Amino acid sequence: xxxxxxxxxxxxxxxxxxxxxxxxxxxxxxxxxxxxxxxxxxxxxxxxxxxxxxxxxxxxxxxxxxxxxxxxxxxxxxxxxxxxxxxxxxxxxxxxxxxxxxxxxxxxxxxxxxxxxxxxxxxxxxxxxxxxxxxxxxxxxxxxxxxxxxxxxxxxxxxxxxxxxxxxxxxxxxxxxxxxxxxxxxxxxxxxxxxxxxxxxxxxxxxxxxxxxxxxxxxxxxxxxxxxxxxxxxxxxxxxxxxxxxxxxxxxxxxxxxxxxxxxxxxxxxxxxxxxxxxxxxx
Amino acid sequence: xxxxxxxxxxxxxxxxxxxxxxxxxxxxxxxxxxxxxxxxxxxxxxxxxxxxxxxxxxxxxxxxxxxxxxxxxxxxxxxxxxxxxxxxxxxxxxxxxxxxxxxxxxxxxxxxxxxxxxxxxxxxxxxxxxxxxxxxxxxxxxxxxxxxxxxxxxxxxxxxxxxxxxxxxxxxxxxxxxxxxxxxxxxxxxxxxxxxxxxxxxxxxxxxxxxxxxxxxxxxxxxxxxxxxxxxxxxxxxxxxxxxxxxxxxxxxxxxxxxxxxxxxxxxxxxxxxxxxxxxxxxxxxxxxxxxxxxxxxxxxxxxxxxxxxxxxxxxxxxxxxxxxxxxxxxxxxxxxxxxxxxxxxxxxxxxxxxxxxxxxxxxxxxxxxxxxxxxxxxxxxxxxxxxxxxxxxxxxxxxxxxxxxxxxxxxxxxxxxxxxxxxxxxxxxxxxxxxxxxxxxxxxxxxxxxxxxxxxxxxxxxxxxxxxxxxxxxxxxxxxxxxxxxxxxxxxxxxxxxxxxxxxxxxxxxxxxxxxxxxxxxxxxxxxxxxxxxxxxxxxxxxxxxxxxxxxxxxxxxxxxxxxxxxxxxxxxxxx
Numbered sequence: 063x064x065x066x067x068x069x070x071x072x073x074x075x076x077x078x079x080x081x082x083x084x085x086x087x088x089x090x091x092x093x094x095x096x097x098x099x100x101x102x103x104x105x106x107x108x109x110x111x112x113x114x115x116x117x118x119x120x121x122x123x124x125x126x127x128x129x130x131x132x133x134x135x136x137x138x139x140x141x142x143x144x145x146x147x148x149x150x151x152x153x154x155x156x157x158x159x160x161x162x163x164x165x166x167x168x169x170x171x172x173x174x175x176x177x178x179x180x181x182x183x184x185x186x187x188x189x190x191x192x193x194x195x196x197x198x199x200x201x202x203x204x205x206x207x208x209x210x211x212x213x214x215x216x217x218x219x220x221x222x223x224x225x226x227x228x229x230x231x232x233x234x235x236x237x238x239x240x241x242x243x244x245x246x247x248x249x250x251x252x253x254x255x256x257x258x259x260x261x262x263x264x265x266x267x268x269x270x271x272x273x274x275x276x277x278x279x280x281x282x283x284x285x286x287x288x289x290x291x292x293x294x295x296x297x298x299x300x301x302x303x304x305x306x307x308x309x310x311x312x313x314x315x316x317x318x319x320x321x322x323x324x325x326x327x328x329x330x331x332x333x334x335x336x337x338x339x340x341x342x343x344x345x
Numbered sequence: 346x347x348x349x350x351x352x353x354x355x356x357x358x359x360x361x362x363x364x365x366x367x368x369x370x371x372x373x374x375x376x377x378x379x380x381x382x383x384x385x386x387x388x389x390x391x392x393x394x395x396x397x398x399x400x401x402x403x404x405x406x407x408x409x410x411x412x413x414x415x416x417x418x419x420x421x422x423x424x425x426x427x428x429x430x431x432x433x434x435x436x437x438x439x440x441x442x443x444x445x446x447x448x449x450x451x452x453x454x455x456x457x458x459x460x461x462x463x464x465x466x467x468x469x470x471x472x473x474x475x476x477x478x479x480x481x482x483x484x485x486x487x488x489x490x491x492x493x494x495x496x497x498x499x500x501x502x503x504x505x506x507x508x509x510x511x512x513x514x515x516x517x518x519x520x521x522x523x524x525x526x527x528x529x530x531x532x533x534x535x536x537x538x539x540x541x542x543x544x545x546x547x548x549x550x551x552x553x554x555x556x557x558x559x560x561x562x563x564x565x566x567x568x569x570x571x572x573x574x575x576x577x578x579x580x581x582x583x584x585x586x587x588x589x590x591x592x593x594x595x596x597x598x599x600x601x602x603x604x605x606x607x608x609x610x611x612x613x614x615x616x617x618x619x620x621x622x623x624x625x626x627x628x629x630x631x632x633x634x635x636x637x638x639x640x641x642x643x644x645x646x647x648x649x650x651x652x653x654x655x656x657x658x659x660x661x662x663x664x665x666x667x668x669x670x671x672x673x674x675x676x677x678x679x680x681x682x683x684x685x686x687x688x689x690x691x692x693x694x695x696x697x698x699x700x701x702x703x704x705x706x707x708x709x710x711x712x713x714x715x716x717x718x719x720x721x722x723x724x725x726x727x728x729x730x731x732x733x734x735x736x737x738x739x740x741x742x743x744x745x746x747x748x749x750x751x752x753x754x755x756x757x758x759x760x761x762x763x764x765x766x767x768x769x770x771x772x773x774x775x776x777x778x779x780x781x782x783x784x785x786x787x788x789x790x791x792x793x794x795x796x797x798x799x800x801x802x803x804x805x806x807x808x809x810x811x812x813x814x815x816x817x818x819x820x821x822x823x824x825x826x827x828x829x830x831x832x833x834x835x836x837x838x839x840x841x842x843x844x845x846x847x848x849x850x851x852x853x854x855x856x857x858x859x860x861x862x863x864x865x866x867x868x869x870x871x872x873x874x875x876x877x878x879x880x881x882x883x884x885x886x887x888x889x890x891x892x893x894x895x896x897x898x899x900x901x902x903x904x905x906x907x908x909x910x911x912x913x914x915x916x917x918x919x920x921x922x
Contacts, residue, residue: 152641156402160597160642163590167635171628208869282586289463324484328474331467338464339453 065195072313072319074198077318080311081208082269084304086213086284087291089262096222097252097299098155099148103162104263105281106169109135111267112276113173119271121286126186126268132177134264141260142253149249166281174278182276189272207269214262215304222300227251235298286327287314290334309333352521356514363510367503376506378619381576383755384567385615387516388390388588389595389607391563394523395556396593397601400536400844405446405465408472409439409561413568415476418487418578428492432569439565447557451550465587473584486579489572508570513608516563520604523559527784527792532556533602536782544730545831546756546785598641600648602772609650614638682743682759683707684729684839684870689738690720691728691894698724700894701738706839706870711861713885713902714874714920717914720891723765724876726841729872730762731755742839745838759787761837765844769816775827776812778833779803786835795834802830806860822853829860839870846877858884882906890914 086108093101111133118124118132144165147153153161192201222228233241234248242248270276291310295302311331314326367376385861386761390500392406413435420431450464476482523529531552534542543549572578591614592607599610645652684706695900699721706712714722727733729740731752740747747755761782769778779799785789789797803809806826811819819827825845832840842861846854854877861884865871875881881888881902888905890898905911 147643153643157642157646159595161639163594164635164639164642166631171632171635174628175625285586286466290467293463321477324478325474327470331470331474334467335464335471338460338467339449 067099067207068319069316070196070198072315076201076312077308078201078204078208078311079153079315080268080308081204081211081304082289082307083213083284083291083311083335084215084274084295084307085207085262085269086288087295087303087307088211088218089259089266089302090288091292091295091297091303092218092262093256093259093298094292096231097145098235099153099158099162099256100155101162101259102285103144103165104259105171105284106166106173107140107260108266108270108284109276109278110169110173111137111264113177113182113267114270115268115271116182116276117177119184119186126184126272128210130265130268133268134261137264138257138261141257141263144260145253145256148256149252170278170281174293177276177278179278184271184276186272201273203269203272207273210265210269211304211307214265215300218258218300222298227254231255232298238343287330291331294334294337349521349525353518356518357674359511360514364507367506367510367664370500370503373500373502374921376500376502377386377574380502380506380509382504382612382615384574385591385595385611386565386608387509387567389514389592389599389611390513390520390604391567392592392595393601393604393607394520394563395532395553395560397596397603397607398524398529398532398536399553399556401553402462402593403465403557403560404462404589404593405468406560406564406592407584407586408465408469408567409443409564410571411476411583412439412442412468413565414567414572414578414583415481415487415568417569417572418489419481419782421489421492421573422487424700427495428573429495432566435569436566437563440562442565443557443561444554447554451553464518469584469589473580476584477580482578482580484580486577488579489576492573492576494573504572505574505733509574509670512563512566512570517605517608519559519563520607523556524604527601528552530781530792532782534770536602537772538768539769540732541764541770542781543752544732544756544762545782546753546787546835547781548751548753550751553608559763563771566710569675587592594638598638598649600650600652603648603650603654606648606650610648628692675722682838684760684872685739685741686725686729687739687741689725689728689740690736691724691733692736698894699728699735701711702891702894702896703738704889704896704899706872708838708870709868710886711863711865711871711873711884713881713888714872714891715876715878715881715888716891716897719893721894724892724894726762726843726872726874729755729839729841730760753785754833756785756837757787757789759836759838760841761786761832761835761839762841763825763828763832763843763845765847767821767828769819769827769831771816774813774815775819775823775830776800778816778827779830782792782831782834784835787837788835790835799830799834802834805833805863806830807856812850821848821849825849826860829857833864837869839872840864841874843874844876846875848879854880878906 086105086251090101090104093099114133115126115129118129119126148158188202191203192199222232230241230246234246234251238248287310291306292303294309295304295306310330310333313329317326317329355595363379366451388406392403395401415437416435417428420426420434421428446465446468450461477484493506496504511802531542534545534547535549535552539549588708595610595614596607597610598613599608600606606638614634618630620630641649686702686704688701688703689699690701700727702721704712714725716722723731728735729747731750735748742758742760745758747758770781773781775795776799779802780792781793783795783798784792788798800809800812803812806829808826808830811823816824816827824856829845846857849857858880859872861871873881873885885902887900889896889904890905890911893915897910897914898905
């Protein structure tokens with residue numbers, strides 16, 4: 063039986079790791095739930111954002127938050143552009159998976175072309191900074207990422223819940239024809255949403271650059287876990303994505319501490335399988 | 346030459362040709378290049394048997410492939426079994442795994458396609474974790490370099506080449522055979538509309554399980570051979586995302602619904618991947634393949650093979666199908682029987698849709714079932730046909746209880762139905778729509794005879810000239826009559842008509858009424874749900890009136906409609922005087 067301190071540390075690390083899952087899951091959940099597009103390229107976009115932050119920071123000494131100011135709007139435009147292609151070709155839920163897989167592979171190749179397959183690490187003065195709460199260490203950057211995920215999830219929830227655009231988007235996801243009959247311009251709002259979703263990938267990318275070691279193949283490493291997060295949280299549900307991220311993060315990290323690190327994936331996917339079988343109506 | 350024999354000869358010729366190539370002795374590089382293509386053909390084609398035909402996209406094909414790899418790796422190294430003997434075991438184990446997953450997953454109600462895909466994806470990750478953490482692998486990987494390889498040819502690569510070739514041809518042959526069998530017909534119907542397929546007599550659960558086991562089993566054998574080919578098996582390589590994603594891409598590229606599509610797609614992608622090897626070039630190659638994939642998915646969503654075939658047919662129009670003389674309607678297949686409902690109850694959450702409904706329909710009788718919207722008419726049809734189960738009460742046909750049976754069993758016992766909004770199988774021609782019902786319905790015809798019977802029913806409903814049209818080319822009236830023909834195919838003993846007349850114009854209604862009278866004349870029991878009172882009064886021998894799930898009146902049409910409760914329900918209390 064591990065000590066209480068170890069367990070507390072595991073829970074804290076899990077929450078922080080879960081924040082990143084939630085941050086990545088947020089954009090995916092929005093486009094899947096509200097636009098019915100499964101965007102595998104989301105992970106590639108986040109990683110591209112991370113590499114750009116890394117490049118601007120280590121080669122030109124641009125502060126990460128400054129580069130985010132440039133990357134996030136650029137990604138918004140990119141997201142709108144992708145969506146223009148999807149609408150032009152009437153991409154469906156299933157074909158979106160294939161097309162965005164292709165986009166992800168191309169982005170992976172682009173990243174590998176410029177930065178090679180070697181591991182990259184963005185060294186900053188504050189990379190290792192952490193706070194101490196009792197016996198538990200809380201790395202500052204990861205906490206910041208987790209807080210950002212929480213703020214974005216809440217803001218997105220409020221946006222969907224209370225604004226006209228949000229309500230229109232949810233109505234269109236339920237029944238596009240009926241929403242259109244009530245005057246909802248689904249096309250315009252869909253562009254906005256895909257832009258926002260891509261912008262979230264940019265934000266996630268900035269934090270990934272600061273927190274983790276970068277390699278092009280990381281695109282595929284997140285795939286399984288974040289998909290689990292998005293489904294457990296409920297498609298198109300920002301708060302759900304965050305909470306599911308935390309749930310998976312904590313369960314993984316506690317498994318790592320209590321059993322062995324290698325068994326961790328079993329937990330998240332068993333949770334996913336159980337939820338899918340017990341409550342298939344969620345998705 | 347019959348198409349089936351032509352395919353068999355083609356596969357045999359390919360086998361002999363490529364087999365001869367190996368005996369001549371081609372450079373080992375080409376042998377392993379071709380082996381990789383054969384392996385991908387087997388994987389992609391086996392994937393399409395469930396996922397292409399029935400439309401359940403699996404992202405777990407890597408799990409079955411990996412199960413096969415580790416079966417062979419473990420059995421040859423730990424137990425010292427001969428390599429060839431492990432291949433059938435690898436296949437059976439993978440098939441059992443597929444069957445197990447299917448038995449759990451396919452019982453989930455309302456399982457949508459994407460959910461199935463993600464569940465199978467998760468299974469792959471779980472399996473990888475288990476293998477990695479147990480003695481099956483434990484981390485360092487398994488070496489097979491010391492395992493003896495039977496020498497069919499001089500070189501070991503030659504042997505693996507031949508095994509790969511044999512598996513690829515056998516898989517494509519299997520895919521062809523399945524596509525042209527009763528199983529394949531059922532799987533295609535499941536793809537288009539699973540509920541309707543079940544109600545037309547397709548045993549959907551067992552068909553999905555058979556297809557899943559077959560698909561997984563072939564992937565397992567492919568994995569067993571591949572373990573020997575790579576001779577060093579690791580969890581990271583085996584269970585990577587490559588296999589599940591590439592089989593999907595290859596199949597979709599070639600055309601997942603066509604038996605040859607995945608093989609063509611696999612050859613295209615595997616060959617182009619192999620063409621770019623090493624360093625920056627491989628990187629460019631991968632990006633190029635991805636780009637081509639995007640283009641093809643966007644421009645040819647049905648896949649390369651179907652697109653090419655469509656071009657070919659358009660370029661070389663076949664002689665117009667000669668209209669055959671109308672075939673005789675099949676003689677009654679089963680003895681006439683009475684349909685009874687005894688105190689049938691059914692609730693949805695807190696809403697009691699049916700409260701103890703009892704009625705009986707005799708052979709050669711039309712029973713009109715009327716009532717306001719929401720009175721439970723369609724629910725009753727859904728309970729009789731087995732789409733819903735009754736909470737309480739009994740439904741019998743000729744004394745046999747239907748209540749505990751599945752929908753496809755009820756269809757086979759002789760219950761046909763129509764849908765208020767027609768639900769034809771979208772990728773089936775009008776003829777094939779009806780032929781499917783004849784194949785799986787009470788008559789259980791072999792496919793060829795089913796098409797003859799289907800033609801007769803199309804003529805009967807006046808759709809004879811639209812036999813080769815796809816449902817989206819038919820207008821509402823034709824689709825309604827297609828529903829009718831499909832319900833009649835296989836000669837059911839009872840037919841449930843759910844608002845067949847709604848949305849038709851007076852002339853079309855008149856011809857539908859004549860059809861229904863002819864159906865009655867054949868001794869079929871007809872349960873006729875309709876809002877159009879004129880038709881109900883004209884057609885029905887007896888009428889049952891439902892309101893809020895209860896029978897409020899029954900008897901001859903005029904008697905029942907004049908009952909006070911009925912007038913009250915339809916017109917309100919003030920008019921009852």
